[in-house]
Amino acid sequence: MSDIHERVARHYGQAGIAEAILAALAAAGKDIDRLTPDDLAPIDEFHTRGRAATVDLANMLALESAHRVLDVGSGIGGPSRYLAHSYACTVVGLDLTPEFCTVARVLAERTGLGHRVSYRQGNALDMPFEDESFDVVWSQNAAMNIAERDRLYREMRRVLRGGGRLAINDVTVGEGGPPHYPVPWAREASTSFLLSAEVTRRRLEAAGFQVIVWEDTSAPALEFARRRAAAGPVPLGIHVFMGADWPAMTANTLRNLAEDRIRSLHAVLERT
Numbered sequence: 001m002s003d004i005h006e007r008v009a010r011h012y013g014q015a016g017i018a019e020a021i022l023a024a025l026a027a028a029g030k031d032i033d034r035l036t037p038d039d040l041a042p043i044d045e046f047h048t049r050g051r052a053a054t055v056d057l058a059n060m061l062a063l064e065s066a067h068r069v070l071d072v073g074s075g076i077g078g079p080s081r082y083l084a085h086s087y088a089c090t091v092v093g094l095d096l097t098p099e100f101c102t103v104a105r106v107l108a109e110r111t112g113l114g115h116r117v118s119y120r121q122g123n124a125l126d127m128p129f130e131d132e133s134f135d136v137v138w139s140q141n142a143a144m145n146i147a148e149r150d151r152l153y154r155e156m157r158r159v160l161r162g163g164g165r166l167a168i169n170d171v172t173v174g175e176g177g178p179p180h181y182p183v184p185w186a187r188e189a190s191t192s193f194l195l196s197a198e199v200t201r202r203r204l205e206a207a208g209f210q211v212i213v214w215e216d217t218s219a220p221a222l223e224f225a226r227r228r229a230a231a232g233p234v235p236l237g238i239h240v241f242m243g244a245d246w247p248a249m250t251a252n253t254l255r256n257l258a259e260d261r262i263r264s265l266h267a268v269l270e271r272t
Ligand SMILES: C[S@@+](CC[C@H](N)C(=O)[O-])C[C@H]1O[C@@H](n2cnc3c(N)ncnc32)[C@H](O)[C@@H]1O
Pocket: 005, 008, 009, 012, 044, 045, 046, 047, 072, 073, 074, 075, 076, 077, 078, 079, 094, 095, 096, 097, 100, 122, 123, 124, 125, 139, 140, 141, 142, 145, 146, 184, 185
């Protein structure tokens, strides 16, 4: 792994995440041998607006059970399990962080979805998949850690079949100045690579995608961040595995959105 990729993986991964998550779920009264994607949603949807963003993006795709979906930067697997459970499709998750892949597998088994989802540790810039092997490529809040966007989008296009769809949620840079750190995807600026929505769109089009849906979701993202701040500490949440500076990360997300330092993007594109 390159130095940047090692630092990104260290930002996310620590030993003992699976144990910490299962203990938090048990303490919250969940049956940890028979979990549902809904039980896990507060803890495993690691992106702006959580489960609601996943539902909105999935609604744009007309997913079918025969579809093979690739989730790029799949994290601990919440979105992949939601898609497999809701649409009976097959989902392969690819993630840089080894500990996240391990947790994703544990949670897939405990939700009874091990036959529909699988996880590979690897780099989105060099995907271990054949050309045109997926019907849908999906990625939520992962590109912010990836500097080489042209290469990322080329790889996404390569593994997608002709006419297939790319569905993304991304954080883009606003006009209010550089973000305050730490943020959920980076503790400092050296592993954060935000582009504006306009530049993101141009890069995607240049890589061979045509825009179907392109929506700025900063207003609902800000609303979500405000509600989360008002609710205060909750027993189940990303803090269970992201460490003691999670409250600072979420406070900065709220401030960055409010000051237009970051924006939130929801998009669906077609491979041309
Ligand atoms: C904020 S998390 C989002 C996880 C998941 N998409 C979700 O929404 O729940 C970002 C994820 O992207 C992964 N990631 C970052 N850079 C990557 C790369 N170059 N290749 C593969 N995964 C990457 C990280 O390991 C992390 O799991």
